[in-house]
Amino acid sequence: SSNIRLAVIPGDGIGIEVVTEGLKVLDAAGVKVEPTQYDLGAKRYHATGETLPDPVLDELRGFDAILLGAVGDPSVPPGVLERDLLLKLRFQLDHYVNLRPVKLFPGVETPLGKVLPGDIDMIVVREGTEGPYAGAGGVLRKGTPQEIATQDSVNTAYGVERVVRYAFAKAASRERRKLTLVHKTNVLTFAGDLWQRTVNRVAEEFPQVATDYCHVDAASMFFVSQPQRFDVIVTDNLFGDIITDIGAAIAGGIGLAASGNVNPDRTAPSMFEPVHGSAPDIAGQHKADPTATILSVAMLLDHLGFAEASARVEQAVADDLVERQGAWVARRTREIGDDIAARVAG
C-alpha cells in the first residue's frame, strides 16, 4: 500500500519530545510514513499571532491522519491555544468520537491498592464536537455586581446518535459487550433525556449489548472503588473530559493515557494525541514519558487499517511496562522510545 501521509503537530513543551519517540516507533513498525511537520503552537502564536490559520486547516484536511503532541504554554493567555487550535481541530475536522482507552497494563503501579490489571479495562467514547464545548453562552454587565455569565451545552439528535451508535458498535466488538451511558439525567434533564432516549433507541439495534446507566458523580466514584463495573462508556464532551482523567489516574498516570480524536466517517483525518498536556515544568529535561504518545500511535495505526502493526506496538509497550517494574533507574524520554522501537522492530 502507499505511504501514510501524516501531519505532525509536535506543539509545545514536552509535546515535541514525545512526538519524536512516537515517530520513531511508527518507523520501527515498518509502515511507510511520509510525515509533514506543522509548527502550530505557542511559538507561532507569539511570532505571528496565528493559532490555526485557514490555509493550514485546509492543508491538514488532505492528510491520512494527524499526530499531535501537546499544545499550551504559560506565556500564552489561558485557553487561547486550547480553543483556537486544539478544540478548533477537533470541531473542524468533525472528530465526534474522542476515544480514550483506560487499561491497567500488567506491571504498572496504580494508586488503587487492591485492583489487578484485569480489573481496569475499559474504553471511554467521549463525544467530541458539541455539549458544553460548543462555546455557546455569553456575559452581560461584565465586571459589575449585576454580571451574569451563561455557558450553554448544545446537544443535537444528530450529534448524540452518531457517537452513541459508534459506542454500541465498539461494545459489540468486545468480549463483555457492555455499554454504560454516563450523564446526569436527574439534573441536566433536557440534555440527559436526549442522551437516554437515544441510547434506548439505538440499543434495539444491538440486542447483544447490555446497556447500563450511571450518573457522572457515581461513575467518578466507581472509577476509584469498582472500576470493574465498566467496559465501554459513552458520555458527553465535558463528563468525558473529567472521567478520562480519573481513568488516567487509576491506570498508572497521565504518562500512559492515549487518545484518538476520530472522524469515523473519514470525511477528514483523525488526530491522535496523548491525554497529557505540554507540561512546561519538565519540558526539555528528557523526563517526559513518551508511552502515551506511542500508544496513541498504535491507535493511529489501527485506525488506518494496520491492525497487525498496531498490535505489535501495543505489545511492545506492554512488554516494556513489565520490564520497567522494579527497575532501579528511570530512563530518559529517548531511551524509552528506543527500547520500545527496538521491541517493535523485533
Add this chain to the structure above:
Amino acid sequence: SSNIRLAVIPGDGIGIEVVTEGLKVLDAAGVKVEPTQYDLGAKRYHATGETLPDPVLDELRGFDAILLGAVGDPSVPPGVLERDLLLKLRFQLDHYVNLRPVKLFPGVETPLGKVLPGDIDMIVVREGTEGPYAGAGGVLRKGTPQEIATQDSVNTAYGVERVVRYAFAKAASRERRKLTLVHKTNVLTFAGDLWQRTVNRVAEEFPQVATDYCHVDAASMFFVSQPQRFDVIVTDNLFGDIITDIGAAIAGGIGLAASGNVNPDRTAPSMFEPVHGSAPDIAGQHKADPTATILSVAMLLDHLGFAEASARVEQAVADDLVERQGAWVARRTREIGDDIAARVAG
C-alpha cells in the same frame, strides 16, 4: 438556651434508618431538640402526587435547621424527587454553600494504596443555587432527527461572589490557609472567567490565604494521585457534585460522607444530609452505615453554635472508626448508632 427546632425529613429507603441514628446521637449530645417529622418523599408522592407543597415549604422556613436522610425510589420517575424536592429545598432556602468535608479518618480503609489519614483533609465548598443546576435550557423538535437540547449554566456575580467569600473565610480559619478554585476556565470561558475574576478580587481581602487554580479534569486526577494538594476548594454546583463523590470514594466511601446545605446569611434554615442516596437495594436490611448522617449532625450542631457538642460527636465517630478497624463482625445500622451515641453521652 432554648430548644433546637429541627425539621426532620427521613425520606426514602435507608434515609429512614440513618436518620433514626442521627437523632439518637443528637439526643445523646445533650442538646435539647424539638424534632418535627415530615413525610416528604416517594410515599407521599405516590399517595398525593405532592413533592414539596408550598405550605410545607413555608412551614420549613420556621425551623432552626433541617435533617434530611435521602430521597428517591425506583418507583418514581427519575429526577422528580431530586428536582422537585431535594434541589427545590436547596434553591428555595438559598443554600448557596454546599459544604462537603473530605477527610480520611484514622482506621478507615481507603482504596488508595499509599495515602495516610493526614494526606486527605479538605473541605469542598460547592456552590448550591445556580450553575448547570439552574434548570435553564430547553428542547426543540423533540423526538425528531432535528432535535436539539440545550442545558444552560447560569452564573451571577452575586451568586459566585458570596460563595467565594465564604470559601476564603473558611480557608482563613484553617491551618493551611489554601484555597483552590476548581473550574474549566480554558473551555467554559464565560462562566470560568467570572469565577476566576471573582476569586482574584476577593483574594485581595484575604492576603493570608494562598490561592490556587486547577482545571476540574486535573483536580479529579489529583484527588486520586495527590489528594494532599488540596485544603479548601471552591467550585461550581456540577463540578462540586462530581469531585465530592470522588472525595467520598478516596476517604472511605459514601457511608462516611457528610454534607451541609448552608444558608450562611441565616435567612432560612440550613439542611444537613449524608451525601449518599436512598439505596433501595439495601433498604430495610439494617446494613446502612449511619456514620455519614451522624457526621452531618455534627455539622448541624456546629452551624447552630454548639461547637463543643459538635466536636464531641465528631470525636465519637473518630473513635468508633478506629475501633471498627480489624473488627470481625459488621454491626447493624442501629448498633453503630448505639455505639456512637454511647461515646457521645460519655
